[in-house]
Amino acid sequence: MITVVGGGPAGRNAAVYMAHAGEEVRLIESGGKSGIGGQCLHYGCMLVCGLNDVARVRAQSAVLRRRGILGSLPDIDFEALVAGLSEVQGKIAEFLDKETRDAGIEIIYGKEAHVQGKTVLVDDDPHTPDHLLIATGSCPLIPDVPGIGLPGVYTSHTFSEIPSLPRRITVVGGGIMAAEFAFIFQSLGSTVDLVSRSGFLKNLDPRLREAAIRDLSGITLHEHARLVGIGGEEAAGSVRFVHEGEPEEVNCDAVFLAAGLAPRSEHISGIEKGALGEILVNGRMETSVSGVYAAGDVTGCPCLTPVARREGMVAADNILGRPCEMNYTLIPQSMNLMYEYAFARNAKTEGVSLWVPGPAGPGTFWSVPEGRTGMAKLTADPDSGEIEEICVAAPAGGIIAAYSTFLVSMGVNVHDFQKFLEVHPEADGLSSLIKYASLRFGRENLT
Structure with missing residues (x-):
């Protein structure tokens, strides 16, 4: 028996691959049936795709309006947009569920697996599989500052809870995720402030960064700004930060946190982890415990879906006795x-x-x-x-x-x-x- 914990890109693809190789595989997905597909489907890639498709329609319409070809920009029904996202994501989840079951995999939905070394506990019922693959993914990195728990502070995991398109929103973060959501909100019609702790998109090639910033010309960018708190009494109403040693504050109707991802390893013990909680693995995706493998975001950066899929496949091949190692060179x-x-x-x-x-x-x-x-x-x-x-x-x-x-x-x-x-x-x-x-x-x- 092989147990896979996590039904995202790393875990599910590895499970299907091993099942097709003739292995008996059990997949544990804590998010329920709608959770299969993991971060990518529900809170990351597909969420951005759905939102960006709409944002680009409006952005392209703005280009044609400036040329005098269109007379006005299309109106956005934000409530319908959120509902539509959920509908499409649900259909994709249904397909993934069927594909996984058709491979002969036993799926345990809605149960949080606790891993202690090689032992897996579900509802305090322990079992020790022949091989274990941990692919529990990641969750939003939440800054520890005053006011962070106020209503009106959102992440990609709580996007569907935004009741209406914010008139003015502050995005916190300086990387790709922050840029993508800043563009989305800007294009949909919000006034956007972006607060970046360091240089915005600092790891991008300078020419690529320059071109990207032109797409974000409508936002107000605050670089090298250290977040110190969220203002407001009953709900978020401002963001406070320190810029060049001086305190500053911007008003807003909502705050969107896009400051990165953290590995979901809080229910994993008896396995060596890094400083950020990431499970440490070698090139074969082996952990410090014999017979236990880990793949995907739970192993740390770069937190990319294709990398997670490939890591899962590398782990699966090694579990199946087909030695191989993960190659991280030249990742698009x-x-x-x-x-x-x-x-x-x-x-x-x-x-x-x-x-x-x-x-x-x-x-x-x-x-x-x-x-x-x-x-x-x-x-x-x-x-x-x-x-x-x-x-x-x-x-x-x-x-x-x-x-x-x-x-x-x-x-x-x-x-x-x-x-x-x-x-x-x-x-x-x-x-x-x-x-x-x-x-x-x-x-x-x-x-």
Whole structure:
């Protein structure tokens, strides 16, 4: 018997894989039947996708309005939006449940599993499986400041509790999640303040960050601002922070916390953890306890769904006696604003960097006059042609970066891309940039 704790991308996919390999698998999902799919489906990727689809319609409408093509922006029924999100997420959860059961997996819903070493307790009933995979995911990181528990303070986990679109909202956080929700609220019609403890999107490539900030030009950004409290008596009414040593305060109708994720390991004991509560694993996803594996957000950053899925599969292969290790090099990532801001980089980025504005194409044509067609950037070794970094901002930036990264991981270099035949029209500047890099590096190496 193999027990998997957690029905998100890491746990569920691993469970299905092992069941199809002929193993008897039990999956424990604390969130009930509607909880299968984990953070990605209910509070992360799919939530952002649903909201961003609506936000982009309004943002694109604003571009056409500025061109005199549309007379007004579409109105948003926020209550219908929230209800619609829940309906679609429910349908996806139903499909995942059926797929999992069809694989022959026993699912235990609505029960919180407590893990003590290799022993799993459900309703104080202990059992010790042959192998155990812990994939309990993550939860929002909540700053410990006064007023944080006031009504009107929300996270991605409580988004559905927002009664109406806030007139003015303050987003707390400085990373990708904060940027995505700031864009969503801005595009839906809220006035947005964003409070970032350090530099906003500080880990993004500077050109990618510059392009992203143009999508967020309607927000008021407070960088290097340390959150000290939420003001209000019966509900949140302001956010207090310290900027350059001076106290400041911004008024708001609601606060949205997007300051990162924390591993959900509070019910795990007898297994070695890190300083933030993350379960420590090796490249085979093995924990400090023999026969116990962990995968996904509970093992710490980068907290990305494709990484969680792959970690789950690595754990599953090792459980099945097929030795393999997780590879974290050149992982593509994406941020959804007006466009998809996607990137992947090797640890070594010492080559030559080239960049171009995005071309006109589907989703960017009407943004040409404003010079907001996105961008593409490439870093490559001029001698070998090896690609070290990819950055792209485009309507399909995530797809472009994902397939390009895979080709790079297979050893394809800039010269090999000369044989690449792209689809046209497409708002993809990366393929032509890579071909240009091949020509340029070829000329330079001949002289």
